[in-house]
Amino acid sequence: MIGQDFRETGWQIAPNGVIPTQFQVFGERSSGTNYVKRILGRNTVMQPIEDLGWKHGFPQMTAIPAHVAVVCVVRDARDWSLSMHAKPWHCPPQMQVLEFAEFIRAPWATIADRKRYFPQVQALGGLGLPLQLDRDPLTGVPFANLYALRRAKLAALLSFYNRGCTVVFCRMENVIAAPQRFVTEVQAELGLASPEQDFRPIHKRLGSRFLPSVTPRPATPKAMPDADLDFMTTQLDSAQEALLGYGYT
Template structure:
């Protein structure tokens, strides 16, 4: 990342309300959330929907994927949420969403060292066409989802940490694509969402309020589904922890305040 991009990320260290760049060309009317799985995308969408006058939309591509939008409307706000990399990878292991059969989802050491791949859920209309407006055949269910491959090489990512950095870099690039953009950390949102929500209300010319609707359920599991596993950060072996530190992008994570 460039020095300017890293400086932008570093602003999050002391801004629990997040960092926002609003073009001001038109009053904000709607929003779409982006972020990797297990990062709190459902939580931040619920909070904004319930506490502001912005409408949630799914007009700009898969929220967990690389940017594919043709253009962004000046009334839309793009919200990107990020999470601590170690907590994130543990959560991915506990809930490996649509993991391909080639991914070892039983052993954490193998999981973090192996290639990542996911499959296309069989119900194409429900999972892809209707919610994300994807142009895709209805008979490719069960095949590998190439949205989770490297968009440049077309190959699988060497591991989930490599995918994290590629996704994070690409999603951050939305800020440079002539749109309104907001970046927030999952940890700040969970600790106290009120500063973040006040900043959103301010950006939408809504008066500040004293009381907000707060998350009623687990922010990472709004539907109450039991996790496939219950591994915790403290369960990571020293060897695996050191491997993860070697694989993550230290410059980016340090700018975000995670290292």
């Protein structure tokens, strides 16, 4: 479980007793998953994998091998909301045309839009159909809005503490602010051998370029409008957010 010091440090490392040789990153879109994957992959002896399932989805793996560390990444809901609107990955055209205020209030809709991201679609078909990995895993019902999705995805990330695996839980903002210290503490807590090369920072933008399916798209606000911030705070689980060190008042 997340400790009280997480609010200050921005990361927590919970070993399972086996020194990991591989790791997989999980977290929502626009939460820094590519950055964290790259910074650990470049600066530790662990090798990144994607074998445990879609990194932006709910846990669906059959098992988590003892030598695999699960790395969970979260981000401030305000910046995350703006980024999700600016780059609405896997959203159908009817979502992509929405203004920000409409986007965050709309029932959450995504589709399996590109074969390269979804091996099952590549193998069996289903291109353009609803993205089941983004629906409520128990009921199959689409989430009521972006923040219902966030509540469920954060709960899913926190569930890794109950799954018997090594967990590295971190806030995107803190890792970006102190990447070398983050890597050093991960190495120490997990008992990893030090890599031969010096620390290698990341300077360029990561992730694939978002290609909208509609043009032009509505502009994303530079900051969260007050009315939308008020709506967001009514939709979030304030206790869950506070546990992760976030507050929005």
